[in-house]
Ligand SMILES: Nc1ncnc2c1ncn2[C@@H]1O[C@H](COP(=O)(O)OP(=O)(O)OP(=O)(O)O)[C@@H](O)[C@H]1O
């Protein structure tokens with residue numbers, strides 16, 4: 001039961017430099033991995049690869065020794081750095097959430113999502129409020145692995161702690177694997193069971 | 201009006217404009233043929249209470265004739281732009297979602313259609329289908345979908361690269377579901393605006409082709425035929441016979457244009473807030 005990247009190579013086009021070369025990484029269910037690296041080192045790229053949004057040029061991404069499923073709800077869900085790009089700007093937030101299945105009241109409460117927000121459009125919420133929706137959506141999809149790409153950089157410390165508490169609680173309950181991309185050493189130490197640095 | 205919000209105002213205005221257009225259209229349709237039979241006694245009269253637009257060289261009432269012609273032109277214009285716009289949506293989506301080969305083929309075909317002058321193509325198609333309403337409709341529809349199809353192709357390509365579309369796919373949604381729920385609603389404003397922009401084109405092509413004798417027969421006097429007829433008499437000082445029907449055409453086209461803008465605001469609150 002693991003998600004792993006096996007010797008993957010990736011670049012954004014033939015003439016571009018390699019972003020990832022011979023990168024290998026493995027995470028078990030129930031494990032929480034913090035990934036850090038300076039800006040531009042390819043953390044987001046790695047996250048996109050692991051979640052199946054991009055295909056590696058060489059090497060493979062395996063989930064329980066099989067490639068990621070092409071159809072159906074993907075068991076690996078990615079939460080983006082920029083929530084405003086990850087929701088349809090013309091949808092009310094209720095619809096955004098329901099795209100991943102039935103609304104779960106307990107998740108909404110845990111994130112402090114006010115019911116009035118559900119009838120608003122994304123542009124009528126702050127970035128932090130919107131990010132809670134994106135995290136909630138990923139959790140409600142029933143994913144086994146959650147990849148969080150600097151999901152809390154834009155949030156204040158209290159909201160940050162609140163969101164991570166909910167995520168970690170859910171992860172414990174469902175034995176999920178978490179990969180958290182972050183610059184924040186304190187956060188990494190608090191949430192992760194293991195840490196890697198891409199620049200090393 | 202102050203305490204109504206902007207959206208409600210726009211809705212009311214739009215409803216009002218729609219009513220005017222429908223009124224012009226249905227009034228024009230309802231005018232019987234013998235209402236526009238003139239006599240030489242009343243020929244070449246300037247505008248008066250009895251004849252608001254005056255009369256033409258054959259003594260026919262130009263107001264009734266203009267309305268009647270407007271109804272014919274609006275039928276042709278609306279039907280042709282609708283067919284064109286629907287073709288454009290299908291072709292645009294096919295190009296953007298199909299394989300590279302399909303895309304290249306469609307782009308090549310668009311280049312070909314756009315390369316031939318519209319009027320010639322409309323005349324050829326209309327002629328081949330035996331003139332009349334059907335030939336004209338097919339001719340105009342077949343030549344006017346190209347630029348809208350391009351626009352929609354670009355829009356769909358851009359939408360498909362959006363993160364939320366990728367997220368939707370990872371949440372297990374099929375290509376068809378994404379097309380219906382994420383892509384098509386985005387295209388509605390494009391579609392409406394495209395339709396509106398096509399309308400004047402369609403009317404003008406109809407007029408020019410009818411004028412050249414390859415479109416509607418003279419017994420079915422569309423606005424273009426009225427205008428071209430009046431050109432013969434304008435030098436004799438019958439200014440009204442060209443100016444008033446012409447103004448009516450311009451007004452109707454402007455009204456349709458504004459209607460399109462308003463509809464976009466109503467249907468697409470997201471972009472209207474910008
Ligand atoms: N779509 C793309 N096309 C071409 N190059 C890209 C693309 N996305 C990212 N890159 C390049 O890949 C490199 C790694 O980008 P990436 O976004 O993965 O970095 P990151 O570690 O997440 O940075 P940050 O901490 O700023 O988020 C950068 O040099 C960037 O310019």
Ligand SMILES: [Mg+2]
Nearest residue numbers: 043044081149
């Ligand atoms: Mg990044």
